[in-house]
Amino acid sequence: MVAKAETATRIKRPSYWRRWWRNLKKSLGPWAYIAPAGLIMATISFFPQAFQVWLSFTDFKAKNLRFNLFDSGTWERFGPDIIGLDNYQRILQNDLNIATYDFLRTLGFNVTWTVVNVIFHVLFGLAIAMVLNSKHVLGRRFYRAIYVIPWALPAYISALTWANMFNPDFGAINQLFGLNIDWIKDASAPIGGILGWLPWAFYAVLVANTWLGWPFMMVVATGALQSIPTELYEAADIDGATGWQKFRHLTMPLIRPAMVPAIMLGTIWTFNQFNVIYFISRGGPVGKTEILVTQAFKLVFENQLYGVAAAFSIVVFFILLIITLMQNRLTRATESYDVA
């Protein structure tokens, strides 16, 4: 009886493995579409990442550079020693013999830098998009075209231009405002108190990156604002809503779906903003404006500590992952609103 029942069910429902096999065969079509991109990502991104993970457990230095993964003849002579979690420990305990290196300060600065920047980008971007979106604006198209210039310019050209403008001797900023500030090398803080740890260089890179970053937010906000039907505002006007009420209860919830992904993208871009920091302040003075990516770059190209740099990159990756997951959670928690 038992055996009979079993065969009956087997005829009705194919076994788990059989269904899986059938799904797998059906999946081949979609995977064929992904294959070209997947192949490139696997060789150029994923494989080096895996190599990097291995590297982070070794003491790979300049003398190991003739090591070749694909030539077993070099393994014996040039292969680095496996040292376990040593690199990670040294990174987190500032045990690297680099005078300006301080992991927690760099991380703290990086987070501060990202938060302040993204807030400014969104505030300016949204405000200017809203002004440009008001009922009558002469030269609307002209302004929109000019305003995307900071975004359209190659980032390192803008960064080098700003570096030139902040030059203490001939830079435009000092000449224009009649100042005599050594923006990059002066380690003192213009604002004391809780902001006492941020030197002049912070404000220099902040100005440059705000100039660089707000047009993206303006473009996204413009798209979102244009998709709101004007009838909604007319209805709010009839109900006697104030400007703030209209913004708070109409504009904000309706542009949210477009702004949230843009803010997440902007956060990752700003967190990894290599060009502005590296070309304007170079992380100085005394490493006070160093961010994680510039530090990783220096570990490779200035200190030639390849193993340490690999471990550092992996730590940075996990920090970014945590930030993304947190942002995801935060935005999802506040997602449920009613348009009606």
Next chain:
Amino acid sequence: MLPESLTKRFRREPKVRERWTREDVYRQIGIQIFLLIVLVVVAFPVVWILSMALDPRGLSKPEGLTLIPPGASLDSFRKVLFEPFQLLCTGQTDDTCMHFAGLLKNSLLVALGTAVFAVGFGASAAYAFSRFKFIGRQAGMMGFIVLLMMPSTGLLAPLFVLLSQIRIADEPLRSTLMGLAIAYAAGALPFAVWNLKGYFDTIPRDLEEAALVDGASTIKIFYRIILPLSAPAMAVTTLFSFMTGWTEFILAWVFLDNPQRFTLAMALRSMQGQFTTPWPEFAAMSILMSVPILFLFFALQRWIVSGLTVGSVKG
């Protein structure tokens, strides 16, 4: 007849003339003052770099802030465009050095190659992620997004080793423009897939179902229906991938060893000396490099907004 949600995307706002009240005029003056202030802030660095390029004196001895410097000339542009780059030579004589035209050709090849690889392969992958249910779909998408977050500077060393091993026509792939374009495409792909998938998701399925009934294959649906309807997102993704290839120089600097293959971005970087920089020529070069990108941006401006946001609006 296209559904309304699609025709709306391509339609321009109609122009309506209305009578202005006195209040409207005052508002307009306020708006214009605000917008002009923003305009000055946005334009200032651009004007600064223009005046640097026109300044024949260099900037070793500055004499105050003048927008059009005395004796302004286009000499630095002439130098950059027609004189050989002394730092990028294969031999001792001037004719072995790179000229602007050669650098431009290399830059165009790399940038176009990056765009073709990233958009072509990205669109194909995005189509699969957007339209099919299959094993490993979630894992595949997560893979692309996670790679978007990886800082790429740390990948130089392993990539160098890897691409040196792949040889095409007795040359390592690493030192060819093709290898460079593929490496850049890998950097641009995660954004391409993410952005294109978001846009594909907003295209109603009714069209495809109708085509399926008529016996069209999935490939035909892809390039006859999905691709033409995604023009804005395709344009934006192409623009961004092109920009990656056009401006990147760190990877190029490590990979390429033959100056005959160097790009404009690398030439610009080579001008940034340890102690001195020829600022007029540097500024002229920056402007020449930015003009094509700005031109593309303005040409595609109408599509940038929808190409970037339509996908995310729907979520």
